[in-house]
Amino acid sequence: xxxxxxxxxxxxxxxxxxxxxxxDRDQAIYGILILGALVFPxxxxxxxxxSTAYIAQAAHAGTWVLLAIGxxxxxxxxxxxxxxxxxxxxxxxxxxxxxxxxxxxxxxxHHSFHFPFWLMLILGMIVAATFGALLGFPTLRLRGxxxxxxxxxxxxxxPVISYNLPDWxxxxxxxxxxxxPWFPAxxxxxxxxxxxxxxxQDSVCRNPFAQTQFIxxxxxxxxxxxxxxxxxxxxxxxxxxxxxxxxxxxxxxxxAIREDEVAAAAMGINTVTTKLLxxxxxxxxxxxxxxxxxxxxxLVSPDDFLFVVSITVLVMVVLGGMGNISGVIVGALxxxxxxxxxxxxxxSNAVSLANTLGLGSIVASNGTYPGLYNEVQYSQFLIFxxxxxxxxxxxxxxxxxxxxxxxxxxxAAVQEEGxxxxxxxxx
Amino acid sequence: xxLIDFLFYIICAAAVILLAAQAVINPTAFVQIxxxxxxDGAMYALVAxxxxxxxxxxxxxxxxxxxxxxxxxxxxxxxxxxFAINEESFSVINLxxxxxxxxxxxxxxxxxxxxxxxxxxxxxRNAPRLAPLITAIGMSxxxxxxxxxxxxxxxxxxxxxxxxxxxxxxxxxxVFVTFKDGFVMxxxxxxxxxxxxxxxxxxxxxxxxxxxxDRDAAQLMGIxxxxxxxxxxxxxxxxxxxxxMIWGLYFNNLxxxxxxxxxxxxxxxxxxxxxxxxxxAAIGGVLIGLIAAYSDSYxxxxxxEVVIFGILxxxxxxxxxxxxxxxxxxx
Numbered sequence: 001x002x003x004x005x006x007x008x009x010x011x012x013x014x015x016x017x018x019x020x021x022x023x024d025r026d027q028a029i030y031g032i033l034i035l036g037a038l039v040f041p042x043x044x045x046x047x048x049x050x051s052t053a054y055i056a057q058a059a060h061a062g063t064w065v066l067l068a069i070g071x072x073x074x075x076x077x078x079x080x081x082x083x084x085x086x087x088x089x090x091x092x093x094x095x096x097x098x099x100x101x102x103x104x105x106x107x108x109x110h111h112s113f114h115f116p117f118w119l120m121l122i123l124g125m126i127v128a129a130t131f132g133a134l135l136g137f138p139t140l141r142l143r144g145x146x147x148x149x150x151x152x153x154x155x156x157x158x159p160v161i162s163y164n165l166p167d168w169x170x171x172x173x174x175x176x177x178x179x180x181p182w183f184p185a186x187x188x189x190x191x192x193x194x195x196x197x198x199x200x201q202d203s204v205c206r207n208p209f210a211q212t213q214f215i216x217x218x219x220x221x222x223x224x225x226x227x228x229x230x231x232x233x234x235x236x237x238x239x240x241x242x243x244x245x246x247x248x249x250x251x252x253x254x255x256a257i258r259e260d261e262v263a264a265a266a267m268g269i270n271t272v273t274t275k276l277l278x279x280x281x282x283x284x285x286x287x288x289x290x291x292x293x294x295x296x297x298x299l300v301s302p303d304d305f306l307f308v309v310s311i312t313v314l315v316m317v318v319l320g321g322m323g324n325i326s327g328v329i330v331g332a333l334x335x336x337x338x339x340x341x342x343x344x345x346x347x348s349n350a351v352s353l354a355n356t357l358g359l360g361s362i363v364a365s366n367g368t369y370p371g372l373y374n375e376v377q378y379s380q381f382l383i384f385x386x387x388x389x390x391x392x393x394x395x396x397x398x399x400x401x402x403x404x405x406x407x408x409x410x411x412a413a414v415q416e417e418g419x420x421x422x423x424x425x426x427x
Numbered sequence: 428x429x430l431i432d433f434l435f436y437i438i439c440a441a442a443v444i445l446l447a448a449q450a451v452i453n454p455t456a457f458v459q460i461x462x463x464x465x466x467d468g469a470m471y472a473l474v475a476x477x478x479x480x481x482x483x484x485x486x487x488x489x490x491x492x493x494x495x496x497x498x499x500x501x502x503x504x505x506x507x508x509x510f511a512i513n514e515e516s517f518s519v520i521n522l523x524x525x526x527x528x529x530x531x532x533x534x535x536x537x538x539x540x541x542x543x544x545x546x547x548x549x550x551x552r553n554a555p556r557l558a559p560l561i562t563a564i565g566m567s568x569x570x571x572x573x574x575x576x577x578x579x580x581x582x583x584x585x586x587x588x589x590x591x592x593x594x595x596x597x598x599x600x601x602v603f604v605t606f607k608d609g610f611v612m613x614x615x616x617x618x619x620x621x622x623x624x625x626x627x628x629x630x631x632x633x634x635x636x637x638x639x640x641d642r643d644a645a646q647l648m649g650i651x652x653x654x655x656x657x658x659x660x661x662x663x664x665x666x667x668x669x670x671x672m673i674w675g676l677y678f679n680n681l682x683x684x685x686x687x688x689x690x691x692x693x694x695x696x697x698x699x700x701x702x703x704x705x706x707x708a709a710i711g712g713v714l715i716g717l718i719a720a721y722s723d724s725y726x727x728x729x730x731x732e733v734v735i736f737g738i739l740x741x742x743x744x745x746x747x748x749x750x751x752x753x754x755x756x757x758x
Contacts, residue, residue, distance in 0.1 A: 081557070138744040145486065146743050149698055153736035156691065160732045307691075311564055318557045378579065382572025388565030389547050396554035 025400065029326040030239075037232050041225060052224040059224060061336040062231030063293050068316040068332035069238050069325060070285025075314065076323035076402070077251060078278035079258030080140075081148035084155025085313050088283040090305035091131050092124035092290020094162065094169060097300040099123070100179040107168050114206040117181035121291045128287020129280040136279035140272055147279075155310050162302040174301030179206075181230065181295050182219040220295075227296045234292060235329075238285065242325055245281070254278055255323075255404075312339070319391055320398055327400030334399070343384060347376040435745035449725055455601040460724045461717065466608045466677065468716020469615035473670035474693035475700070475708040476622065477663030483639040483703030484659045486556075487548065490563040493690020494570035495540055495664050499671025500681040501574055503532040504585045517590040525588065529672060536668030537661040544660040549653065567686075574683040582682040585675035611677050618669055619709050622662065626705060631658055639703065692719070695739045701749025710751065 012018070021027040044054040067089060074082045098104055098113075100120055105112030115123070139150045162169040169175065182205045205217035220226045245251050253274045256264035265271050294300045312335065320331020351373050354363050365371030370378070391399075450457040474496050481489045510524040547562040595606035626632040637645040638655045646652050674689075675681055692715060700711025715735060722734040742749060 075557070081560075135740075139740075142743065142747045145488075146747055148488070149694075150740050150743050152691070153695070153739040156736045157733050157740075160729075164729050164733075307687075314557075315561055315564065318561050322555070322557065375576070378576050379572055381568050381575055385565045385568025385570075385572055388568065389562045392554075392558050392562045392565065393547070393550055396551050396558035 026324065026326045026403070029330060029400065033326070033329060041228055055228045056224040057340065059228040059231050059296060061333060061340075062228070062235055063289050063296075064313065064316065064336050065235055065329050065332045066231070066238055066289035066292070067286060067313045068320065068328045069235070069242055070282050070289065071313050071317050072320075072323065072325060072328045073242060073245070073254075073285065074278055074282035075317050076328065077246060077258065078254040078275055080275060080278060081145065082151045082279070082282065082310075083148050083307075083314070084151035084153070084158075084310055085282075085286055086305040086307070086309035087151070087155040087158040088128040088132060088286035089290045089293070089309065090158050090162065090302070091128045092287030093294040093300045093304070094175075094290075095124045095127045095287065096120045096291040096294040097175040097178050098168075100295075101175055101177050103170060103175045104168075114179055114208075116205075116208050117179065117291070117295050119208070121288060124287040124291035125284040126287075128290065129284035132280040132283025133276055136276050140275045140279065152307075155307055159302040159305050162305075169302070172302070174299050174303075176299050178294050178298050178300065180220045180222075180298070182217040184215060184217050187218075231292065231296075234288070238288075239325060239329075246325070250274065250277060315388060318398060319388075321401040322398060323402035323404075324398075324400050327398060327402070331399060338384065338387060343380045346380065346383070347373045350376045431745055438741070438745075445725075446721060449721075456724070458600075458602045460720050462602065462604060462608055464717035464720030465713060466611045466716070467720060468713035469612050470670050470674050470677070470712075471689070471693050471696050471716050472709045472712025473615055473618060473666045473673070474689060475696040475712040476619070476705065477667045478690075478694045479697040479700070479702055479705060479708035480635075480659050480663050482697065483705075484635065484656055485548070485552075485559075487559050487563060488694065489663075490560070490690070491543060491547075491566035491570060492663065492667060493686030493688075493693065494567050494574075495536055495543075495686070496667040496671045496674070496689060496693075497681060497683070497686035498539070498570055498574060499532055499536045499664075499668030500585065500675040500685075501577065501583065501671075502535055503528050503668075503672040504583060504675055504681065506531060507586050507588065512586055512588050514587050516592065517588075517595075521588040525676075529669060532672050533665040533668045536664040536671075540660045540664030540667075541657050544657055549656075571683055571686070578683065580683065582680045585679045585681055587676075587679045589676050607677055611673055614669070614673055618666060622666065622705070625662070631655070635659055692735060695735055698739060699742055699749055701751045704749065704751050707749055707751035711749070714750075 021031065040058060041055050045052070048054065067085065071082060071085050074080050074085075096117070099115045100113070100117065102112045135150065135154055136147070139147050163171055165171065166173065184205070205215055205219055207213040207215050220230070253264065253269045256267065256269055257271055257274055261271055264274075293304075313332075316332040316335045317328050318331075319335060320329065321327030351363055354360065354372055363372045365374065369375075446457075474493065477492045477495070478489060481487055481492065506528050507524055510520055510528075512518075512521050512524055543566050547566050548559050551559045551562060589610060590606045597604055626635065634645070634650045634655045635658065637648065637650060638652060642652060645655075671681075674685075693712065696711035696715040697708045698711070699715060700707025700709070702708075715738075718738065719731050719735060722728075722731040726734065
């Protein structure tokens, strides 16, 4: 008889350490998110009988998740307040829109460019990071709040400039007809042939080396599932990248600066470079998201980059729990859900509720009273504001605050008390 | 003198020379634009004072302040509706209404702002720094939502009850001046003077200055911090409420998200004058009003916002503490 333990195959649970992972809050959140990302498109396709409307919404929510992950680097890791994050989003989106559409053909430049999406994704990142560095360089020497104010001003300027230069940016008419992402036909994958995720074969793709020629390709077109897959992959990459940054020497330097800038400088950290890196890396994520946004939406208008966008992303980060990547993703999804699903559907829900409760009299409009539907529709702003205030009052540290940061702060408080006692003894 | 200082003086000199050139080419137009700018600037100054006082004492960018200003305008329009006012010509009732509504609306706004502080900011005094910022944004949405529910998205008419029309305007050496311009500037000057006296001469004003300087030390000296901070919000809202009413009396219309842009401009003024610095905010407001008026006329009104926020960035790069700001040592 052999030892049972020697031959017993370890189950999948033990091999993947699932039990321990489930106990860890952040890993459990990641697990649920990954499962959700996989199940969601299948479930909605099944329930709605093939409609991709929900998947399109989810892909749009993904843009916000990317933005929140990027802003988290600036606000959560390095502790710098950025109130103009939408400006970098705009820069990324316009970089893609200008160099991947016919827009520049009708501009004073008289030559349009059609660079492929995959190149522009990187280029949008670099351009946004450059702007971030240019803006951050003169201001990061200053105290924290001044950066917030400078970014606020920058965030206001960028959309106004794009409104005011219609020759270049199309102004209020926006830039339309933006190229879709595509793969050359020789790259085969599950999308080729069988149309299982139905990316159509067409000839709208320009040869990147001779842009008047077209080559056979698989364009994303308006296939929402393809965009969904793309954004999930982008988010996955971003999370891995940011997690590694967080655990790197640079990430520790950011945290040191966040907790105490003077002490960090005394420890030999170059605070200006480190803060500049946080700012530029944060901006680059926004540029990245902007390029994706331009491609998936096919239309870039200055209205998409107003101050409200910066504020919404900031709310997502703070609400999710600053500095905690998984928390920030949840925060972004929650706020997106509230703003785009819960609040718009509130009015019709209120009407049907009133009808079932037999309160039909308050539904109809009469005199100056606009009716329940309009009344609820008008109060969306108010309700969103109340939700923000309530959540912050109940959980000022966010839904899922960073565990490490909590520990650090607790530790610091204990130490402070200890040193105070010591000083007391010495006196 | 560092390179940055040098650049700063060059830019300032260039702006002054360009303006002086305009003044020489057409002095009448220049003075006319200055009058408009001063009237606008007086209103920005009233709002900017609230931002700077709150920032000075609790380091919070109070995003709801611009909406407190607009709500002041809405409420005063509503109260004026109770009077038998005459919009065609000036009457005694109009005078009585204005004199009565001013203090009433100021007190109401003060009360509202204290309530906001009590609900949304005080419980978060020791929370992470961004938490009160988010509740400020939330309160801003709430106030805008209330005004939206009240009068909808369209602009609201504010009764035109100040003396206006042919009898109350004059042309001094080609410059067109109305009674309203004078009224706005005079009211703003009176309010700012009262505020200055209050801050510098009263015990509560001294407590506010002490709390702004060092909250813990002030508390050790026996100052009730919560009461002082509430008083700051109260006074800020008094000025914002008055500003909202003056805005209504001057422009005769209001809309629900007026406070957003006005608030940003007023905040820029506060930063321009040196945030936390009370005379700085008043001067900054007037200067921003002037700059906006010059930019409207000499450049193009569609670039005014870029000019204002460009100045904001420029000031912070070249003069981080604002024009009158004191250099605060870093902790």
